[in-house]
Amino acid sequence: MKYRKLGQTGLDVSIxxxxxxxxxxxxxxxxxxxGIKSVHAAVDQGINLIDVSPYYGLTKAxxxxxxxxxxxxxxxxxxxxxxxxxxxxxxxFTKKRIMTSLEESLGRLQTDYVDILLLHDIEFGSYDQVMEEGIPALQQLKAEGKIxxxxxSGLPLTVFEKVLAKTELDVILSYCHFSLNDTSLLSLLPLSEQKNVGIINASxxxxxxxxxxxxxxxxxxxxxxxxACKKAAAFCERNGEDLAKLAIQYAVQDKRIPTTLVSTASKKNITKNIKWAEEPIDQELLADVLEILKPVHNKTWPSGNSEWIV
Structure with missing residues (x-):
């Protein structure tokens, strides 16, 4: 397993x-x-960053x-x-709820601290509430040593630009913006480097x-x-390959993206994903698939409140 620096956190995270x-x-x-075996298999094979949320399965995860x-x-x-x-x-995203939310999470996770705490999908919240209550709650929790x-985290890249224009962050989690069909996350790299922010790429x-x-x-x-994506998958199948394999390999190959999250509750699948990430990418297949996906490159979908988009 390869590791990269996560911004200025000092953390070396698995790719x-x-x-x-x-x-x-x-x-x-x-x-x-x-599911528990899949977590153990991931850590045993070198994965060292685990991401979760109280939203997933309504606290089940x-x-x-x-x-x-x-x-x-x-x-x-x-x-x-x-x-x-x-x-x-x-x-x-009120301060009180963020504080109590962490305490509840610590209980479920059976630990006394988390390494990283993220405000989840902030584009659905009020900008003022996130900035005036949510971020100060995170700052206080960090000062107290609980994180x-x-x-x-969020989908529209504009949410990160808006927050970073007003405050400092250690980490951002972006999803669906660094993959075979969408590499728009790269447009955020100059700002993240300027602000020393670590990037977690998901999905x-x-x-x-x-x-x-x-x-x-x-x-x-x-x-x-x-x-377009279905066409790319069919092309890979005709050539005896798996589009999912190519997608994972593509996501981890760029050294500017510290780590990419994959989600599975299967020991077999996490082991397969790790193996894929360690194999060299088929450059010819990649070029063909990128050509198929070219008409929809960086095309996304709306998410959240309009105040975050402008």
Whole structure:
């Protein structure tokens, strides 16, 4: 496993990280024992960053993860969780709720601190509430030693620009913006380097678009994006390859992106993903797939309140 520096945090993070959303049965009902084994397999094979949220499975993911990590020495992994999102449409970025949210997470995770705390999907909250209450809560928790570093997560890249224009962050978590079909996250690199912010890239499969499996009905991508990705998957299959493999390899190859989160509750799948990340990418296949996806390159979908987009 290779490791890279996460901004100015001093943390060396594995290029592939473990996204624990699957432990909350977000994508399918999981076997808890198998989910715990997947966490252990990830750490045993060199993954050292684990990310979760109380939103995933409505606290189930944190609870199962807590049972998994209690058997692992605390210094062997970097733990990231979130606060502010608690349901499909339930968001609360008040200072009081962020403080109590962390305490609840610590209980479920069976630990006395987290390495990283992120405000979750801030584009759905009020800008004023995030900036005047949410960020100060993170600053206080860091000062108290209950978290080591903090940041925000969201889909629109404008949310990071807006927050970084007013305050300092240690980390940002961006998803669906550094993958085969969308590399717009690269536009944020000059600002992140200027501000010494570490970047966590999530969803290299673009929430299932870059896979041979059927795309979930809830996926917000329009038909043009879906069709292009389906065409790329079919092309890979005809050539005896897996689009998901290519997508993971592509996401981890850029040294400017410290780490990429993949989510699975399967020991077999996390082992396969790690193996893929360590294999050299097929440059000819990559060029062909990028050409197929060219018509939808950097095309995304709306997310959140309009005040964050402008």
């Amino acid at each position: 592939l990280s473990y996204g624990a959303s699957s432990l909350g049965s977000v994508f399918r009902n999981i076997n808890e024992s198998e 944190e609870t199962v993860l807590g049972r998994a990590i209690k058997d692992i020495p605390r210094d062997q992994f970097i733990l990231s969780t979130k606060a502010g999102r608690y349901g499909e449409k339930l968001f609360d 080591r570093f903090f940041g925000v 290299p499969l673009s929430m299932g678009l870059l896979s041979s499996r059927s795309v979930a009905d809830w996926h917000p991508a329009d038909q043009e994006i879906r069709t």
